[in-house]
Amino acid sequence: xxxxxxxxxxxxxxxxxxxxxxxxxxxxxxxxxxxxxxxxxxxxxxxxxxxxxxxxxxxxxxxxxxxxxxxxxxxxxxxxxxxxxxxxxxxxxxxxxxxxxxxxxxxxxxxxxxxxxxxxxxxxxxxxxxxxxxxxxxxxxxxxxxxxxxxxxxxxxxxxxxxxxxxxxxxxxxxxxxxxxxx
Amino acid sequence: xxxxxxxxxxxxxxxxxxxxxxxxxxxxxxxxxxxxxxxxxxxxxxxxxxxxxxxxxxxxxxxxxxxxxxxxxxxxxxxxxxxxxxxxxxxx
Numbered sequence: 001x002x003x004x005x006x007x008x009x010x011x012x013x014x015x016x017x018x019x020x021x022x023x024x025x026x027x028x029x030x031x032x033x034x035x036x037x038x039x040x041x042x043x044x045x046x047x048x049x050x051x052x053x054x055x056x057x058x059x060x061x062x063x064x065x066x067x068x069x070x071x072x073x074x075x076x077x078x079x080x081x082x083x084x085x086x087x088x089x090x091x092x093x094x095x096x097x098x099x100x101x102x103x104x105x106x107x108x109x110x111x112x113x114x115x116x117x118x119x120x121x122x123x124x125x126x127x128x129x130x131x132x133x134x135x136x137x138x139x140x141x142x143x144x145x146x147x148x149x150x151x152x153x154x155x156x157x158x159x160x161x162x163x164x165x166x167x168x169x170x171x172x173x174x175x176x177x178x179x180x181x182x183x
Numbered sequence: 184x185x186x187x188x189x190x191x192x193x194x195x196x197x198x199x200x201x202x203x204x205x206x207x208x209x210x211x212x213x214x215x216x217x218x219x220x221x222x223x224x225x226x227x228x229x230x231x232x233x234x235x236x237x238x239x240x241x242x243x244x245x246x247x248x249x250x251x252x253x254x255x256x257x258x259x260x261x262x263x264x265x266x267x268x269x270x271x272x273x274x275x
Contacts, residue, residue: 010260017209018228024210027203 082158083118086150089179090115093143093172111144120151139168143176150179159183205272212262220255227252
């Protein structure tokens with residue numbers, strides 16, 4: 001090789017480097033291993049699956065939505081115990097008659113008693129016999145009629161009666177408003 | 184023995200790394216050569232007899248071997264020297 005006029009230092013370098021091929025091969029192996037490890041490590045970490053694509057999370061989200069819907073709909077779905085509601089409001093409206101005409105008071109008391117005893121038909125019959133001359137007397141008739149109809153589970157008719165109570169502006173309108181809200 | 188011991192002591196890890204880099208620089212350039220050149224230079228560095236090289240690579244005469252060897256070596260040296268790492272690795 002001497003006849004090809006290569007720089008002697010370069011010539012020496014070429015020969016020395018050639019003699020140490022194992023160093024180069026070892027580095028190659030190291031590089032391959034490092035690349036492989038990096039690829040495996042990357043493969044473990046890289047696939048970031050969005051939460052919503054995980055089946056468990058999807059099921060949990062669906063269950064949460066269903067639970068929320070059921071909770072929100074429960075008050076609307078569960079039937080209101082209209083008889084109990086009518087009884088409650090009959091009791092609450094008792095104090096509102098104080099100071100009225102004593103002769104008529106007895107008739108109102110009869111109506112309330114009939115309602116307390118869950119006799120809405122009797123209550124309605126009694127209401128027809130009450131002489132409702134004033135606006136507020138009429139409103140009161142509407143009020144108790146509504147309660148009796150509620151007890152008969154005639155919700156729509158009861159609502160119509162309650163609307164008339166509201167329109168009257170008499171003292172029963174506060175309770176009528178509450179009852180309408182509950183219906 | 185004492186001289187050899189000193190030599191070992193004064194070598195640093197950096198020296199070893201640079202040495203390894205130089206070796207890799209050589210081999211990376213070597214592997215870019217054509218198959219014939221690689222075979223020819225390999226046999227040359229292994230100091231195989233010229234007649235064996237001539238036969239193995241089917242050259243018509245020894246002169247052709249020398250010419251081809253010169254071209255291959257020149258190509259190898261050129262590749263090594265044109266590598267950006269060469270300057271760094273040969274700095275004193």
